[in-house]
Amino acid sequence: MSAPFEEAVLRAVLEPALGEGLLEVGTATGTAYADIAPHRWHDAVGAARDGLGLAWFDWLAGVDELEEGLRVVVSLLAPDGAHRGHGVLLRTLADRSAPQVPSLVDLFAGAAWHEREAHEMFGIDFAGHPGLRPLLLPDGFDGHPLRKDFVLASRVARPWPGEHEPSGRSRRRNLPPGVPEPGTWGAGEAGS
Amino acid sequence: MSGGYPQPERSRGVIALVEQNCTVCMLCVRECPDWCIEIDSHVERKPAEGPGGRPHSVHVLDRFAIDYGLCMYCGICVEACPFDALFWAPDPGYSALDVRDLVHERDRLGEWVKDVPPGALPAGLELPGASEGSQPAAGGPAAD
Ligand code: SF4
Ligand code: SF4
Numbered sequence: 001m002s003a004p005f006e007e008a009v010l011r012a013v014l015e016p017a018l019g020e021g022l023l024e025v026g027t028a029t030g031t032a033y034a035d036i037a038p039h040r041w042h043d044a045v046g047a048a049r050d051g052l053g054l055a056w057f058d059w060l061a062g063v064d065e066l067e068e069g070l071r072v073v074v075s076l077l078a079p080d081g082a083h084r085g086h087g088v089l090l091r092t093l094a095d096r097s098a099p100q101v102p103s104l105v106d107l108f109a110g111a112a113w114h115e116r117e118a119h120e121m122f123g124i125d126f127a128g129h130p131g132l133r134p135l136l137l138p139d140g141f142d143g144h145p146l147r148k149d150f151v152l153a154s155r156v157a158r159p160w161p162g163e164h165e166p167s168g169r170s171r172r173r174n175l176p177p178g179v180p181e182p183g184t185w186g187a188g189e190a191g192s
Numbered sequence: 193m194s195g196g197y198p199q200p201e202r203s204r205g206v207i208a209l210v211e212q213n214c215t216v217c218m219l220c221v222r223e224c225p226d227w228c229i230e231i232d233s234h235v236e237r238k239p240a241e242g243p244g245g246r247p248h249s250v251h252v253l254d255r256f257a258i259d260y261g262l263c264m265y266c267g268i269c270v271e272a273c274p275f276d277a278l279f280w281a282p283d284p285g286y287s288a289l290d291v292r293d294l295v296h297e298r299d300r301l302g303e304w305v306k307d308v309p310p311g312a313l314p315a316g317l318e319l320p321g322a323s324e325g326s327q328p329a330a331g332g333p334a335a336d
Contacts, residue, residue, distance in 0.1 A: 155227075158227070160227060161221050161224075161227055161229060161230045161231070162218060162221045162222035162227075164218065164221070164230075164231060164232065164233075165218075166216040166217070166218055166231075166233045166235070166251045176222070176227075
């Protein structure tokens with residue numbers, strides 16, 4: 001029987017390695033997580049990999065937390081042993097004005113593509129990455145489309161299916177979240 | 193169908209529509225982050241029914257379509273529906289050679305209800321056309 005990682009196990013490995021660099025340990029939806037100071041990010045992932053048998057790099061992603069900053073999350077799993085198939089999440093918050101965290105590529109080669117994606121989508125810089133070329137976006141794409149302040153142009157062009165009013169009554173034009181008022185953005189503004 | 197490969201019951205294969213439960217409230221359409229659900233409807237007046245009944249208006253569904261070329265399987269529509277009309281079925285077998293053929297309309301969405309794990313459906317749900325005793329139909333041929 002394989003068991004999830006307990007918070008205490010995660011703390012026991014990270015606290016001696018990081019000291020003050022370990023900000024918080026908790027559990028969310030059944031998975032233990034640890035919040036790490038950005039300058040200790042690489043040390044934390046290395047300590048978790050070597051100290052807990054988390055040799056399986058699952059994924060790395062960004063989250064736009066608005067004024068809190070840009071969060072980087074990595075999911076590490078145990079490929080075998082008592083926790084086989086279970087894992088932990090390590091998270092760190094980078095400063096929004098100059099988001100930078102150390103790259104994990106020397107710990108997990110497979111992190112390279114994930115960091116390239118987080119770089120183009122959120123504008124996070126991974127210090128030490130061998131080449132943060134765009135992974136999914138076309139050359140010359142301007143902006144970071146997974147930041148919450150990024151305007152999705154196709155949403156301005158396409159009618160929102162939620163506008164249909166089942167009662168047949170027409171009401172003030174509803175705008176879905178993330179779409180600016182007409183005339184405040186895009187062709188209307190530029191073309192005038 | 194993918195022959196014999198086991199699918200966990202929780203699989204997000206396809207979203208099935210229990211049309212009789214849909215009140216055309218539009219919540220799923222408005223919550224869907226991908227804008228991939230489209231609904232059309234009209235209002236009908238219903239005469240009074242039973243003692244003390246009054247004439248009233250009901251919304252009648254004309255179209256319910258999900259574009260699986262856009263859907264990212266987040267499940268927000270299933271969570272958002274307050275009337276038990278949307279359910280996950282583990283069926284992944286609806287690939288198409290043209291993305292336009294991934295828009296599935298209410299008939300097809302309704303057929304998938306038979307694949308919804310019986311435990312996920314609300315107790316006592318009587319589906320029109322289901323055999324007597326409301327036995328949930330199994331996908332595929334019978335065992336014996
Ligand atoms: S699963 Fe998500 S993306 Fe797909 S139809 Fe439902 S709300 Fe939209
Ligand atoms: S949320 Fe449920 S009841 Fe409302 S329109 Fe969607 S499927 Fe129908």
